[in-house]
Amino acid sequence: MDFQLKTLxxxxxxxxxxxxxxxLVGSAPIGAKDPLSARIASARKAGDLPDKAxxxxxxxxxxxxxxxxxxxxxxxxxxxESVRTGxxxxxxxxxxxxxxxxxxxxxxxxxxxxxxxxxxxxxxxxYVYTTTKSKASNGEGGRSIRQxxxxxxxxxxxxxxxxxxxxxxxxxxxxKEWGNRPGNHCTPTLLADAAKELGxxxxxxxxxxxxxxxxxxxxxxxxxxxxxxxxxxxxxxLRYQGGPKDQAPVVLVxxxxxxxxxxxxxxxxxxxxxxxxxxxxxxxxxxxxRALGEIQPAINVVGLVPACENMNDGRALKPGDVVTxxxxxTIEVLNTDAEGRLILCDALTYAKRYEPAAVIDIATxxxxxxxxxxxxxxxxxxxxxxxxxxxxxAGEASQDRCWRLPLxxxxxxxxxxxxxxxxxxxxxxxxxITAAKFLQRFAGDFAWAHLxxxxxxxxxxxxxxxxxxxxxxxxxxxxxxxxxxxxxxPSPSKSARKTGSxxxxxxxRSVQ
Ligand code: BES
Ligand code: MN
Ligand code: ZN
Numbered sequence: 272m273d274f275q276l277k278t279l280x281x282x283x284x285x286x287x288x289x290x291x292x293x294x295l296v297g298s299a300p301i302g303a304k305d306p307l308s309a310r311i312a313s314a315r316k317a318g319d320l321p322d323k324a325x326x327x328x329x330x331x332x333x334x335x336x337x338x339x340x341x342x343x344x345x346x347x348x349x350x351x352e353s354v355r356t357g358x359x360x361x362x363x364x365x366x367x368x369x370x371x372x373x374x375x376x377x378x379x380x381x382x383x384x385x386x387x388x389x390x391x392x393x394x395x396x397x398y399v400y401t402t403t404k405s406k407a408s409n410g411e412g413g414r415s416i417r418q419x420x421x422x423x424x425x426x427x428x429x430x431x432x433x434x435x436x437x438x439x440x441x442x443x444x445x446x447k448e449w450g451n452r453p454g455n456h457c458t459p460t461l462l463a464d465a466a467k468e469l470g471x472x473x474x475x476x477x478x479x480x481x482x483x484x485x486x487x488x489x490x491x492x493x494x495x496x497x498x499x500x501x502x503x504x505x506x507x508x509l510r511y512q513g514g515p516k517d518q519a520p521v522v523l524v525x526x527x528x529x530x531x532x533x534x535x536x537x538x539x540x541x542x543x544x545x546x547x548x549x550x551x552x553x554x555x556x557x558x559x560x561r562a563l564g565e566i567q568p569a570i571n572v573v574g575l576v577p578a579c580e581n582m583n584d585g586r587a588l589k590p591g592d593v594v595t596x597x598x599x600x601t602i603e604v605l606n607t608d609a610e611g612r613l614i615l616c617d618a619l620t621y622a623k624r625y626e627p628a629a630v631i632d633i634a635t636x637x638x639x640x641x642x643x644x645x646x647x648x649x650x651x652x653x654x655x656x657x658x659x660x661x662x663x664x665a666g667e668a669s670q671d672r673c674w675r676l677p678l679x680x681x682x683x684x685x686x687x688x689x690x691x692x693x694x695x696x697x698x699x700x701x702x703x704i705t706a707a708k709f710l711q712r713f714a715g716d717f718a719w720a721h722l723x724x725x726x727x728x729x730x731x732x733x734x735x736x737x738x739x740x741x742x743x744x745x746x747x748x749x750x751x752x753x754x755x756x757x758x759x760x761p762s763p764s765k766s767a768r769k770t771g772s773x774x775x776x777x778x779x780r781s782v783q
Contacts (some may be wrong), residue, residue: 279422290370376422382431443739446558450737472564497579499587509574526634527553527578534607551728554655639702
């Protein structure tokens with residue numbers, strides 16, 4: 272959808288040609304005296320438009336309005352969360368008639384946060400997946416809004432927030448697109464091609480490694496997961512350089528299992544189709560890069576995506592097999608369905624070469640995290656309090672929330688193995704945490720956080736589909752870092768960096 276920002280009063284919005292006019296009405300008194308504002312004021316006075324965010328009142332062909340339909344939507348206190356509720360309700364109601372051009376105006380003053388929330392919610396409510404539907408079916412059901420003009424009292428004051436929100440939306444929609452694609456339309460190779468496409472954006476470079484490169488790097492754990500599949504693995508390396516060359520980057524690592532059958536530890540048939548979403552961590556990294564390419568903040572970011580299928584065949588990894596990770600640690604694979612950590616551990620080891628300021632991995636890692644937190648908050652794991660605070664704040668600000676879970680060493684007890692340095696699973700108890708404890712063994716040398724998005728990356732049931740989360744959180748975190756307002760520790764001091772700086776790291780940074 273094409274988003275536009277315009278300086279509009281309610282009166283001016285009423286004169287705009289559109290299929291639907293949405294007026295976002297806060298609980299503050301309406302001062303304007305134009306006919307539409309007067310009508311809104313009297314509707315509120317009569318109790319026909321309660322203040323509660325999400326309440327709607329539809330008007331048909333009011334004389335004073337150029338659009339044939341008007342939806343008044345309450346946004347209560349006007350805070351971002353209330354704006355989201357109001358906009359979701361209004362756009363969901365308005366889209367039934369298949370409008371092409373929608374004008375949405377704030378009846379009261381709106382700050383950058385309110386504008387960003389309106390843009391994100393409007394995009395969420397109007398998103399339609401079409402890629403694997405026939406043209407005929409798209410003609411009926413896939414009618415999507417082409418243009419949305421957002422009217423505010425002073426466009427200049429919120430231009431930056433609007434631009435960032437629009438870029439974030441394009442990142443979220445890229446993440447949704449790749450998340451929603453079925454496994455046969457989203458192979459590791461196709462995912463890598465999508466990443467290469469991003470390499471055309473300014474300041475972004477993309478490099479893709481194949482099975483031989485991965486073998487050479489010693490990523491025995493990642494390669495082992497891929498070995499049961501006919502699709503060759505891909506290791507995607509994205510670099511966004513917006514900051515000085517020697518500035519330590521933030522590294523994002525996304526789990527890219529394009530389909531997870533469970534392998535020999537086969538998953539049950541029910542809902543197994545949803546394991547096409549097992550690359551949503553990877554998709555969130557691609558989406559974040561799309562947003563970075565549009566916003567162009569002054570920061571350096573690296574994206575790493577180990578991508579493969581977890582499949583069954585004569586060559587597939589077996590329970591009990593011991594594999595050697597790139598770190599040198601050997602791993603006893605007690606359950607081939609705990610494959611996410613097996614591909615992520617090698618990517619975390621690879622991340623070390625960048626001497627990163629922080630490494631954040633994003634993964635649909637455990638069913639246990641869905642049990643713990645449901646679909647509302649992603650699981651956040653880190654031993655770095657500053658990084659935790661920054662990611663939590665980014666989650667709140669972007670309404671893409673997370674919740675910190677513990678990493679006490681006692682949780683690692685169950686990962687002990689008689690035949691390798693570590694086992695890839697512990698017992699059932701605390702499964703999201705034991706998975707994080709496994710990853711932590713490979714993240715010793717840098718500030719690290721893990722986001723388990725198993726519950727938040729997609730919705731099941733009638734609304735089945737990718738959510739694009741946590742692109743909002745990640746972009747918000749990176750923007751806060753770029754502005755220097757992040758609670759996360761700034762990049763280490765020069766002297767600290769010098770002592771810790773290897774030639775490999777310098778080289779890696781210099782080619783960023
Ligand atoms: N991709 C799954 C995690 C998952 C399961 C996400 C269900 C969302 C819904 C992951 O690879 C997996 O299978 N994890 C296992 C780990 C277990 C074997 C320790 C799980 O959660 O059951
Ligand atoms: Mn699995
Ligand atoms: Zn998986």
